[in-house]
Amino acid sequence: MVPILSIPGPRGPGATRRILKRLTCTGRLSEVIAVARVKRIMIQAPETAQRWRRTVRRVQVLEEILTQVIAAVQSGVPADRRLAELLRSRREIGARDRRFISDTLFSYFRWWGWLRAWGIADLMGAALLASLLDRPASGDEGRAMSQRCAFRLPLDALKDLHRAALGRKAELVAHALDLRRSPLPQELLPAWFWEEITVPESREVGAWQERLVNCLQTRPPVWLRAPAGRGAELAERLRAEGLPARCHPRLPNAVGVSKPFPAVDLRRRTGIGFEVQDLASQCAVEILDPQPGMRIWDASAGAGGKTLQIAERVGPEGWVLATDIRPTVLRNAVRRIAAQGLKNVTVARADVLAADLPGGAFDAVLLDAPCSGTGTWNRNPDARWRTPREAPRRFGLIQMRMLEHVAERIRPGGRLVYSVCTLTKVETLDAVEEFLSVRADFALEERIHPLVERRESPLWVFPWMGPCDGMFIACLLRRG
Ligand SMILES: C[S@@+](CC[C@H](N)C(=O)[O-])C[C@H]1O[C@@H](n2cnc3c(N)ncnc32)[C@H](O)[C@@H]1O
Incomplete structure (x- = not known):
């Protein structure tokens, strides 16, 4: 039943008949029916009407916030950052509504590649369809959203859409909306991404790509x-x-x-x-393998996620130097280190490219370098559409320079672990190859992959291994 018109107040067949008769006499009922193309009118109890009004309001707020976040993403601002700002300034939005808004928003960016391929420009239509691709629509919210769509979305035909496999999802939508195209799974990521990655040898390209897309369409734990x-x-x-x-x-x-x-x-x-701390990120420290008493430089420590893990392993006899170029993230690192009561960490603001540290000072260095972040597109789906196609090349140049600067600080026999949460070739295999071509005193070291227990060099953490973020980890040994 479609709640096009709500008649709160007296219930019972007599009252209903009287109200309907009055509306029919004044001509208003036939008008409503003609517009809504419905056969029946729903008589809502006062509490149902109130719930419905709340849902309509929730959907209005969603529309306002979605519009603002999309504008921010188009100008390069991360969706989660803009969403957090907006929610901070609107304290009246309750926890349930916040979850609804955030789920719908991230679904929208996750499925945007297909929404674009289908030519669905209407905001509410796109948001509702994206939600249905991820989860069953709650009755009221689905109806309230569909009333704000510029076209009719057959909710019943699409109610099991979230359960279908990726290829089948595309077919179901194309059929239900009478669209000509069933887009490919690969279209859920920007075209440049496919030009930038290498499929591991011995894998069938199409199947491997589809597996990757499948993982990036699901938020990992x-x-x-x-x-x-x-x-x-x-x-x-x-x-x-x-x-x-x-x-x-x-x-x-x-x-x-x-x-x-x-x-x-x-x-x-x-x-x-x-x-x-994401599983892939934990793997990078497993590969670094800090031992009690070691001196380790965490050269781009950010908010200290890996620093904490390293400091715990080197113990009170060991020492960790955690540096980053951004003071704001380092403040978080300092807070987290203090909360854990760790006394073996020094935090300092430093640019890796200008850090004045003695040669051979460290047993090991972790360079968890800035990168294009394609391996985190499962958690930040908007980043797919914000990351410019030149990003991997731009980061590739920075990463090379950072690798060269940290290398000198490692003692002979020491280890350099280079990690990036991206899957592009230029920032991973090419960066390591180029580094080795200028530093003949370093060599790739084979290590046991923490998640698949196979010896590998370098290591790939693919999102399906956790499920988790995607990451590349190279372990480079400085010859003694
Ligand atoms: C991938 S993040 C590091 C994340 C961190 N290791 C963690 O586990 O949370 C890369 C970091 O590199 C830092 N960075 C970028 N350029 C740098 C530079 N020239 N010197 C030092 N740090 C830099 C960024 O500020 C960013 O925090």
Whole structure:
């Protein structure tokens, strides 16, 4: 039944008949029916009408916020940053509405490649279709959104869309909307991306690409890193809080949670000081393999995610120097280090390209370099459409210079781990090859891949291995 007209007030067949008769006499009822093309009119109880008004309001707010976030993304601002700003300035929006807005917004960017291929320019139509591709529409919200669409979306025909496989999804939409095109999975990412990546040898290109797209269309779990040896305990306490949590079978301190949750609150409730850190990122430190007593330089430490993991491993006899060019992120690193009570870390603002550090000062260096970030497009789908096609080449040049600068600070026999959360060739295989061509005293070292337990050099963490972010990790040994 379509709630086109709501008649709150007296219920019962007599009252209904009287109201309908009055509307028919004045001509208003026939007009409403003609416009809505419905046979029946719904008589809503006052509480239903109130709920409906709230839903309509929620959808209006969604439309306002979506419009502003899309404009921000078009000018290069990350969607999550703009969304957070808008929500901060609109305290009246409750938790449920925030989740609805954020889910719909990220679905919109996730499926934008197809929405564009289908030529769906209408904002609400695109947002509703994108949501249906990801999850079942809640009855009221689906109806309220469809009333604001410029075209008719057959909600019933599309109610199981979220369950269908990728190829089938495209067919179902094309059929339901009478569209000529069923776009390819590859169109969910920008065309330049496919020109920039290499498919591992021995893999069939189309199938490999489809697997990658499939993973990037799904938000991976949030990965936590428990203090050493407490992964199973953390997972158990999280499950007791009603969260679907599981330890990674090969990295037992890594706990995946496939449902959003408030981290600060849970740290207090579980009594376990975990860190939020993606599985791929945890792998980079596994490859670095910090040992007690080592001196390690985390050269682009950001907010210190990997610094904390390294500091725990080198222990009180070891030392970590954490540097970054951005003071704002370093402030977060300092806060997190203090919260963990770590005394073996020095945090300093420094540009890797100008850092004045003695040669051979470190047993190991981690260069978790700035990159185009294509491996995180599962969590930040808007980045697919914000990242300019020249980004991989631009970062490739910076990464090469950073590699050359940090190399000299490693003692002979020491290790340089180069990691980037991207899958483009120029920032990964090419960067390492070029580095090795100018530093003959370094060589790639084979290491056991922490997630697949195979010896590899260099290592790829593909999103399906977690599921997690995509990452490239090269372990380079300085000859003694
Ligand atoms: C991928 S992020 C690092 C993330 C961090 N390692 C972590 O685990 O959270 C790359 C970092 O490189 C930093 N960066 C970029 N250019 C730099 C430079 N020339 N010197 C030092 N840091 C730089 C950025 O500020 C950014 O925080």
